[in-house]
Amino acid sequence: MTLPTPAAKALIQRVIEDYARAIANKDVGLFKSVMPNLSAADEKRLQQFFKAFKSHQVVIAILDVRINNGQAVVHAVRRDKIEGRTVPETPQTFRLVQGPGGWTIDSIGQ
Incomplete structure (x- = not known):
């Protein structure tokens, strides 16, 4: 894995x-545009999650980006505020793939 160019890092960010x-x-449509491999079952869970809360703020701080052969691994920290209450921050690892339309999220883990 190598460090990304500034342009690649900006696109991934x-x-x-x-x-x-x-x-x-x-916004389910925007979510699916950045994670097009979302299964129908996961989309249904996402919609239910969206209905469960009136307000949800998300800040993701990227700690590290590595690229190798059209794939990227992004280590980040996620900070959520749900209905005004701060949720403990969680580490997240995003795996992205580069396709003809640009970068998209393939999977998300902790």
């Missing part, structure tokens, strides 16, 4: 920002 914005805005 944009995908992560769109992911956070999709959650905050309860």
Whole structure:
């Protein structure tokens, strides 16, 4: 794995920002645009999650980005505020793939 170029890092950061914005805005379409491999069952769970809360703010701080052969691993810290209450921050690892349309999230883990 290698460090990304500034341009690649900016594109990857944009995908992560769109992911956070999709959650905050309860936007399933935007979520699917950054994570197109979302299964039908996961999409249904996502919609139920969105309905459960009136407000949800998400901030994701990227700690490290590594790229290798059209794949990227992003280590980050996620900070959520749900209905005004701060949730303990959690580490997240995003795995992204680069396709013809740009970078998308393939999987998310802790």
